[in-house]
Structure formats: C-alpha cells, structure tokens
Amino acid sequence: MRPLLLLCVLLLSCPDARAWNAAGHRLSILIAWQQMSTETRAFVGRALASHPDHGRWREKAGGDEAVLIFAEASTWPDAIRNDPRFSAEPGASELLPGFPDMGRHSDWHYVDFDRQGKRVRGQLDRKIGELSAILRDSQQLPEIAWALPWLAHLVADLHQPFHVGHEDDHGGNTVLVEDPADARRPFVKLHAWWDDLSGPSGLRGKRLHRRAGEMLLRQPPPAKGGTTLWLAESRQLLAQAYPASTGSVSRVIDADYRQWAQRTAERRIVEAGYRLGRLLEEIQRQRVSRGTPDGITPSR
Numbered sequence: 125m126r127p128l129l130l131l132c133v134l135l136l137s138c139p140d141a142r143a144w145n146a147a148g149h150r151l152s153i154l155i156a157w158q159q160m161s162t163e164t165r166a167f168v169g170r171a172l173a174s175h176p177d178h179g180r181w182r183e184k185a186g187g188d189e190a191v192l193i194f195a196e197a198s199t200w201p202d203a204i205r206n207d208p209r210f211s212a213e214p215g216a217s218e219l220l221p222g223f224p225d226m227g228r229h230s231d232w233h234y235v236d237f238d239r240q241g242k243r244v245r246g247q248l249d250r251k252i253g254e255l256s257a258i259l260r261d262s263q264q265l266p267e268i269a270w271a272l273p274w275l276a277h278l279v280a281d282l283h284q285p286f287h288v289g290h291e292d293d294h295g296g297n298t299v300l301v302e303d304p305a306d307a308r309r310p311f312v313k314l315h316a317w318w319d320d321l322s323g324p325s326g327l328r329g330k331r332l333h334r335r336a337g338e339m340l341l342r343q344p345p346p347a348k349g350g351t352t353l354w355l356a357e358s359r360q361l362l363a364q365a366y367p368a369s370t371g372s373v374s375r376v377i378d379a380d381y382r383q384w385a386q387r388t389a390e391r392r393i394v395e396a397g398y399r400l401g402r403l404l405e406e407i408q409r410q411r412v413s414r415g416t417p418d419g420i421t422p423s424r
C-alpha cells in the first residue's frame with residue numbers, strides 16, 4: 125500500500141485515544157498514595173470496597189493490597205467505555221444502586237480549545253472541581269465510590285498535554301507521526317504515542333512499585349496549584365509537543381524529541397500523583413473538620 129494511502133487508512137480505522145494508558149494512571153496512584161495519611165488511605169479503601177466493581181479490581185490487583193486496588197480503580201473510567209452496563213446517554217441504562225448516572229462521559233476526559241484559545245468542547249477541568257465537591261460533601265457511600273475513581277483518573281488526564289488540545293486535530297488524534305524506533309507500529313497517532321509514554325499498559329505489582337519509586341526519586345514535588353495551573357502547564361507543553369522533524373509523509377519522532385517527551389511525560393505523571401494525593405488529603409480533612417457523616421466510618 126502506498127504510504128499516503130496507508131496513513132489515511134490508519135487515521136480512519138483507529139478510534140480516538142483519550143487517556144494516559146493504564147500504566148500511567150496506576151503510576152500516578154502509587155505516587156498519590158505516598159502523600160496520603162493513614163486516615164485518608166482508609167477513607168479511600170472503604171469507599172472503593174463498596175463499589176460494585178471492587179471484586180474485579182481486586183482480581184486484577186492480584187490481592188488485597190489497598191494501593192493496587194486503588195490503582196486498578198483509577199482505570200475504571202476507561203473500562204466503562206466497553207461496559208454494556210454503561211452507555212453514551214447517561215439516562216439510557218439501568219442505574220447501579222446509588223449511582224448518580226450510568227454515562228460513559230467520554231467528554232470528561234479532555235477539554236479542547238480553538239486556535240484563539242477559546243474552549244470548544246470537553247469538560248475535564250470542570251469535572252475535577254465538581255467531583256471534588258461531591259467527595260467533600262456527599263453522605264452517600266455509593267456516590268462517593270462512583271466519584272473517587274473518576275477524580276483519580278481525571279487529575280492524571282489533565283496532566284497529559286494532548287488532553288487540553290486543539291479541537292481542529294482532536295487533541296492530536298488526527299495527527300499521524302512516524303516512529304522509526306517502533307518496527308511494530310511505525311505510524312501512530314500523536315495522541316496515542318503520548319498515552320503510551322507511561323510504559324507497557326500491563327505494568328502491575330512489584331514492577332509497578334519499582335517504577336513508581338524510581339520516578340519519585342528522579343522528580344521533585346511540584347507546586348500545588350489547582351486545575352487552572354495544571355491546565356495552563358499542559359497547554360504550555362502542548363505548544364512544544366508536535367515533533368518538528370518531518371519525513372516524506374508525516375512528522376517524525378527523532379531522538380531529541382523522544383528524550384524530551386519521555387522526560388516530560390514522567391514528570392507530568394509524578395506531578396499528577398503528588399497533586400491527587402494532596403487533594404484527597406484536603407478532602408478527607410474537610411470531611412472530618414465538618415463532621416460530614418459518610419456512613420463509612422468504621423464503628424469503634
């Protein structure tokens with residue numbers, strides 16, 4: 125097949141990628157866990173234990189280690205894209221007990237802007253605020269269990285530059301790049317190439333722990349900030365995130381670009397982890413100081 129034709133077929137045949145891969149999400153959870161107190165870890169553990177998919181996460185985590193179950197839970201907003209219990213129309217499926225809706229909410233994973241910087245579609249940053257408020261205020265355990273994996277997932281997504289992308293190229297989803305170092309997949313969507321920078325998507329268990337530990341040693345803690353800062357940082361990185369080298373049919377990943385992108389992706393995942401940990405810590409403290417009943421405090 126001629127290269128140009130091949131590019132067109134590739135662009136049309138693959139669905140848009142819309143997330144760090146599962147390894148990126150799991151790594152940010154392991155890093156968040158390091159920032160969390162025993163009380164906040166217990167709050168998270170109890171909330172997740174009441175989620176209808178807790179058994180699946182436990183199985184994938186290979187046991188009862190709370191942080192690994194939380195790591196699996198953070199990939200749940202991607203898993204429901206193929207889950208028949210959920211649908212594109214939030215009201216179209218039967219509610220799981222206590223869930224506010226059964227939507228797949230594909231537009232929560234990103235926010236796209238036009239070339240003048242005006243937001244056009246997607247709700248990523250806004251949903252982080254709304255989900256944080258639910259976790260602070262809700263007295264309904266199933267609602268807390270629903271909101272927590274979403275919040276954990278979206279904080280990481282906001283740190284991926286192509287999740288705050290240009291609407292005219294669908295956040296890098298219509299940009300094919302050539303990666304000469306990948307014989308198996310020489311042409312790939314730029315967004316998907318970035319999603320996979322976090323490592324093999326099956327990264328779990330001891331190897332996951334080891335990798336998170338190495339990343340923490342290499343990367344300093346970030347400034348705290350909030351969604352406005354996190355979004356602005358990703359937008360700034362986006363400006364540099366299109367490879368400058370071009371080949372005969374597309375932009376090309378060269379050694380300098382690869383090195384910059386790998387370093388940047390690692391830093392963003394660590395930053396997301398630190399910030400999620402602090403955010404959950406804050407949420408837990410506010411619940412305790414206001415005496416918000418959550419029905420999940422164990423009886424003493």
Ligand SMILES: [Zn+2]
Nearest residue numbers: 142143233281
């Ligand atoms: Zn996502």
